[in-house]
Amino acid sequence: MTPAARVQAAIDCLDRILDGAPAEKVLTSWARASRFAGSGDRAAVRDLVFDGLRARRSLAALGGAETGRGILLGLLRRRGQDPDSLFTGGGYGPEVMSDIERAAGHDPEPGAEAADVPDWLWPRFVSSLGHQAVAAAEALRHRAPVHLRVNIARTDRDGAIAALARDGVEARPHPAAATALEVTDGARRLRNAAAYIDGLVELQDAASQAVVEALPLRRGMRVLDYCAGGGGKTLAIAARGGVSVFAHDAAPQRLADLPARADRAGAQVALLDGAALKRASRFDLILCDVPCSGSGSWRRAPDGKWRLTAERLDALREVQRDILDAAAGLLTPGGVLAYATCSVLTEENESQVQAFMAGHSSFALVYEQRWPLTGDTDGFYTAQLT
Numbered sequence: 001m002t003p004a005a006r007v008q009a010a011i012d013c014l015d016r017i018l019d020g021a022p023a024e025k026v027l028t029s030w031a032r033a034s035r036f037a038g039s040g041d042r043a044a045v046r047d048l049v050f051d052g053l054r055a056r057r058s059l060a061a062l063g064g065a066e067t068g069r070g071i072l073l074g075l076l077r078r079r080g081q082d083p084d085s086l087f088t089g090g091g092y093g094p095e096v097m098s099d100i101e102r103a104a105g106h107d108p109e110p111g112a113e114a115a116d117v118p119d120w121l122w123p124r125f126v127s128s129l130g131h132q133a134v135a136a137a138e139a140l141r142h143r144a145p146v147h148l149r150v151n152i153a154r155t156d157r158d159g160a161i162a163a164l165a166r167d168g169v170e171a172r173p174h175p176a177a178a179t180a181l182e183v184t185d186g187a188r189r190l191r192n193a194a195a196y197i198d199g200l201v202e203l204q205d206a207a208s209q210a211v212v213e214a215l216p217l218r219r220g221m222r223v224l225d226y227c228a229g230g231g232g233k234t235l236a237i238a239a240r241g242g243v244s245v246f247a248h249d250a251a252p253q254r255l256a257d258l259p260a261r262a263d264r265a266g267a268q269v270a271l272l273d274g275a276a277l278k279r280a281s282r283f284d285l286i287l288c289d290v291p292c293s294g295s296g297s298w299r300r301a302p303d304g305k306w307r308l309t310a311e312r313l314d315a316l317r318e319v320q321r322d323i324l325d326a327a328a329g330l331l332t333p334g335g336v337l338a339y340a341t342c343s344v345l346t347e348e349n350e351s352q353v354q355a356f357m358a359g360h361s362s363f364a365l366v367y368e369q370r371w372p373l374t375g376d377t378d379g380f381y382t383a384q385l386t
């Protein structure tokens, strides 16, 4: 595909996403329908779409319209590329710009528009992050670094770095967690690298790893990952060794890949559905990695930023409260209840933990930590109650 044809493909995908279709689904169906597109084309179109979504609002301002075409025009203008060189109307590229399009577009207004955050959310962002709000919003406007978790049940950081290098993937230690690496070159080769295929490393943000690293695991504990999802944190817990690991999720289909991933990692994890959970003995430590706005990881899934509404956030907070209440009833006396979100919003983090403690006077807060998106990790929060 020519650069112009890639731009037109990104415009078409963005228009479908703006109409409400999920970004990943749109890109997958575009790739299926575009057999002529090679892997380089698919990666380039994906990058254009995600770069456009991360800064959708300010790019639409620069491009003069909240459409796929407006966003791409804004992206080219921001990059200092002349849109006329690509909007030529030839070779499957975008149509030539109209006079109206040439005249349209303005610098984004300071505040929510320049920060690429919806108006309703910006005050909550500022009250949650204070002086770090602008830097956090700025981080969300750029691509995320690629972080790996070293499977310490199989190797150490140096061993993983050497194994990755043999397949052309360069990585270095990341300071947020003792298991964390940052890929500095060759990220696209990762999925074919032996270290990844053989389970020496897993894709996982460094702050997500730090949440698990902070868990006070002791030999012999029964540990439940109550919202295990794909099992990223379950496997990180299992890799620390010496504990019995159980995984639960309200949507059991989300656990479907976990047995194969655990095999690959050499980990033992028991899956518990709702009925099995009711019959199970109590747990010494329960991690509740609750569903949340995802605001700390919107640079990886940027359409989430534009889909979230105040009503949806309220509904999520209710689910978070229910999960904490339910999990508290499964703990042994003296056990540890760990709460985690990939959100930067106080109302999903500190406020939830305070509200829980107000209703459960026998619990005390023993650990609390925030990763605000400014230290080269996703935004995360965790608290431990006992």
Ligand SMILES: C[S@@+](CC[C@H](N)C(=O)[O-])C[C@H]1O[C@@H](n2cnc3c(N)ncnc32)[C@H](O)[C@@H]1O
Binding pocket: 226, 227, 228, 229, 230, 231, 232, 233, 234, 248, 249, 250, 251, 254, 289, 290, 291, 292, 319, 322, 323
């Ligand atoms: C943030 S994701 C978990 C990610 C996962 N821990 C990881 O590290 O890959 C939240 C998960 O909570 C699950 N969930 C939602 N409501 C729940 C509930 N009431 N009880 C248990 N799990 C729930 C969702 O299905 C989703 O998989």
